[in-house]
Amino acid sequence: MTNKSTRAVSAASLALALGAAVAISTATVTTAHAADNEKCFGISMKGKNDCAAGAGTTCAGTAKTDLQGNAWKYVPAGTCEKTPSASSPTGFGQLQEYKEKA
Amino acid sequence: MSNQTTFSQALLNPEQPCPDGLRSWNGSDPAQRFAIYRNNVTRSLIDALADTFPVVAELVGADFFNLLAHSYIQHSPPTSRLLVEYGETFADFIQGFAPAASVPYLADVARLEFARVRAYHSADITALTPVAIAEVIGQPEHLANMTFALHPSVQIVHSRFAHVSIWAAHQGTHDLAAVDSQCAETALILRNRLIVEVMAIQPADAAFISALQQGQPFAKAAELAMDVVAEFNLSPPLAHLINTAVIVGYAYPGASLGNNHV
Numbered sequence: 001m002t003n004k005s006t007r008a009v010s011a012a013s014l015a016l017a018l019g020a021a022v023a024i025s026t027a028t029v030t031t032a033h034a035a036d037n038e039k040c041f042g043i044s045m046k047g048k049n050d051c052a053a054g055a056g057t058t059c060a061g062t063a064k065t066d067l068q069g070n071a072w073k074y075v076p077a078g079t080c081e082k083t084p085s086a087s088s089p090t091g092f093g094q095l096q097e098y099k100e101k102a
Numbered sequence: 103m104s105n106q107t108t109f110s111q112a113l114l115n116p117e118q119p120c121p122d123g124l125r126s127w128n129g130s131d132p133a134q135r136f137a138i139y140r141n142n143v144t145r146s147l148i149d150a151l152a153d154t155f156p157v158v159a160e161l162v163g164a165d166f167f168n169l170l171a172h173s174y175i176q177h178s179p180p181t182s183r184l185l186v187e188y189g190e191t192f193a194d195f196i197q198g199f200a201p202a203a204s205v206p207y208l209a210d211v212a213r214l215e216f217a218r219v220r221a222y223h224s225a226d227i228t229a230l231t232p233v234a235i236a237e238v239i240g241q242p243e244h245l246a247n248m249t250f251a252l253h254p255s256v257q258i259v260h261s262r263f264a265h266v267s268i269w270a271a272h273q274g275t276h277d278l279a280a281v282d283s284q285c286a287e288t289a290l291i292l293r294n295r296l297i298v299e300v301m302a303i304q305p306a307d308a309a310f311i312s313a314l315q316q317g318q319p320f321a322k323a324a325e326l327a328m329d330v331v332a333e334f335n336l337s338p339p340l341a342h343l344i345n346t347a348v349i350v351g352y353a354y355p356g357a358s359l360g361n362n363h364v
Contacts (some may be wrong), residue, residue: 015242021340
């Protein structure tokens with residue numbers, strides 16, 4: 001994008017464009033309904049403000065989620081493998097060469 | 103190092119020993135109790151990231167996501183007590199995360215997902231009424247220099263990849279196998295009243311909306327879009343902004359309407 005524009009837009013064309021925009025919008029119908037809704041926090045984004053007393057909490061004291069160490073050997077699994085990715089000619093092989101951080 | 107620093111560093115780094123001076127009420131091993139606490143903290147943060155970035159998590163699978171998130175947590179622990187704000191730099195982290203290099207669009211999908219969360223939690227600002235917009239049209243002499251205030255939920259995320267289509271495929275709206283990930287896309291994210299919406303838009307539309315958002319005058323914004331595509335028609339993007347209730351104010355030299363000219 002350049003900063004210097006060679007095109008001048010007239011006020012008349014702006015008014016026409018805005019008029020057309022209003023005409024093809026449905027704002028008059030829907031705006032009135034906005035006030036009927038109310039925002040209810042805490043039902044849509046589950047668990048966001050909770051301490052982790054629910055899902056995800058492991059109080060057993062086991063090493064179940066012991067994520068450190070040799071875990072770098074994992075490779076992406078799942079749907080990404082179905083997505084064409086021309087920039088990945090070697091597949092996922094490089095993942096295994098990644099050096100573990102200290 | 104203060105006790106608190108020692109404690110919080112040990113909390114995030116499993117290589118660190120249990121901080122000195124911890125005692126348990128019943129004589130059990132403090133190191134074991136601390137490990138449980140560390141485990142819970144880590145797990146809760148990984149889960150928070152998975153809630154904020156569900157498509158990223160689906161794209162790489164749970165195991166890889168756990169590792170990615172765990173690395174991020176060690177690299178960038180939360181700075182806010184609000185978990186919804188955690189992950190602002192996750193996309194940048196992904197971009198520099200070597201094991202994720204084989205999924206080059208992953209960082210942009212993360213940007214899109216965080217923009218959705220941000221849009222969801224952005225402030226409520228009432229859109230201009232149709233009457234107010236009609237008044238705008240009734241002042242053609244001010245239109246060229248008029249600036250519009252857009253709702254704070256409005257965000258544009260560019261990508262060299264098809265991040266919108268990839269994201270949409272994970273909402274079940276189209277087939278992931280049919281997506282060409284190498285096709286560049288631009289996402290418009292906004293909250294239409296209570297619903298966060300994501301759509302792919304054209305580069306000229308993005309230039310126009312970005313210019314308005316940055317406070318460029320109406321005529322200048324239109325010109326910038328025409329620099330991208332000469333035959334740019336500004337009515338469709340304007341109509342979209344009106345429809346989605348994100349034009350919240352306007353101003354021209356000497357006057358303004360809308361109480362939140364952001």
